[in-house]
Amino acid sequence: MDYSDIISDNSPAATDILKRLAQQALWKYSSVFLAQPLEVSKTVLQVHVASSKPPRRKEKEDRYAPDERRKQAAYRQDSYDTEGAWGIYKGTNSTYVHSILLSTITSFVRSFFSAFFALPDPGLSFTSSSAAAGIAGIVLAPLDIARTKLILTPSTHPPRSIIATIKTLPTWTLPISLAPTAILHSTLPTFISASTPLFLRAKLGIDPFVTPNLYAIATFCSQAVELGIKLPVETVLRRGQMGIAQQGVPKGRALDTVVEVGPYRGLFGTMRSIVYEEGERGGQAAGDLSKGAKGAAGMKVGRPGSQKRKGQGVEGLYRGWRVGMWGLIGVWGAATLGGVGGKGGEF
Known part of the structure; x- marks a missing residue:
């Protein structure tokens, strides 16, 4: 049957589709x-x-045999x-490939x-979205894990390709x-x-078309909350990923x-270690300031070192939050100027 009278053929040509895909890939990359740089900085802080x-270099070298120490010294002299800037x-x-595959598998x-x-x-879309994100993860x-390893190892530390790095892992499944x-x-x-748009529309009556500015602000606030909930878990995850990467190193050597x-x-356990055991927290030690300076600053005068406490406190779980907020503000601002209501992720 001929439907040309009632259906117009406006489908794009193959070259137009390929061109559009290439433009999207270039924009995403x-x-x-x-x-x-923000992602690298945040991961290092976490x-x-x-x-x-600070750790001493000599203590790290003592883990190796004499021949291995010479190789490490030569490596540091070459890399160092x-x-x-690179x-x-x-x-x-690896971040680009991970982001593409994550969105594709989740969708x-x-x-x-x-x-x-x-x-x-969209009534139950947040349920299926969460399950899909879990499966994709x-x-x-x-x-x-390979991406985290590439970020945290020196750029001259082989291997540097994605596939070769994955092959160095002890397992290709989630431990x-x-x-x-x-x-x-x-x-x-x-x-x-996924649940924020439903809550804003159904409970608060905030719609991206009726109240676009209010919707953009509310979306930004929800993304800030999302960042605050994600950061402690992400801090633990990055350390766990490096622990798995260390297992792929030959016995007797350190990554x-x-x-x-x-x-x-x-x-x-990792959260508790960061909060109560790792490092020290507090202001300057009492011995670092004179009594007059401490009194002017409103600090309690006590014995030297009395202001220090073991552990990083809750603040230790939120390392890199400034970097995350700057990335969130940048993406949200660009998306808002683009007219999509501030929709987007942290980076």
Whole structure:
């Protein structure tokens, strides 16, 4: 049958589709490239073990045999302690591939759930979105571990390709010890971001078309809440991922990292270690200021060192929050100027 009279053929040509895909891929990669310094900075802050004394290089060298120590010394002389401007762009390709696969797998699984279980949309979309994000996080766990390893190891530390780095991991599946943290990190932010539009429209009457400015502000606030909930879990996850990466190193050797990585003791165990055991917190020691200066500053005068307490406190779980907020503000501002109501993620 000829439907040309009632249906016009406005489908784009194959070249137009390819051109559009290439433009989207280039735009996505440019966004990841510009945001990667923030991601690298946040990851380094999250995994770095807090210590009252900086680690000594000699102590690290003593772990190796004499021949291995000579190799490490030569390596540091060649690479060395600074990586230059390119060091803040480590893991860009893996971050780009991870973001593309994450959105693709999440969309596919969410659509499958909606079709198979006949879920209404958008009434229960946050449920299927959270489940889809959890599945995508499980599937992409090896890639995420490899990405973290590429960020935290020196740029001259081989291997540097994605596939080769994944091959160095002890397992290509999500380890059981890391599963609760990884699943929580994948599902919680997605649950908040997916349920926010429904809550704003159904409960508060805030709509992106009727009240676009108010909707943009409310969305930004929800993303800030999402960041605050995600950061502690992400801090634990990054340490756990480096613990898994360390297991792939030959026995008797240590994984060379740009900073000393804190230990992973499970979700709540790691949080407790950061809050109560790792490093010290508090103002300057009482011996660092004179009594008159402390009195003027409103500080309690006491014995030297009485202002210090063991552990980082709750603040230790939110390392890198400034970097995360700057990334959130940048993405939200760009999305708002683009007329999409501030929709977007942290980076």
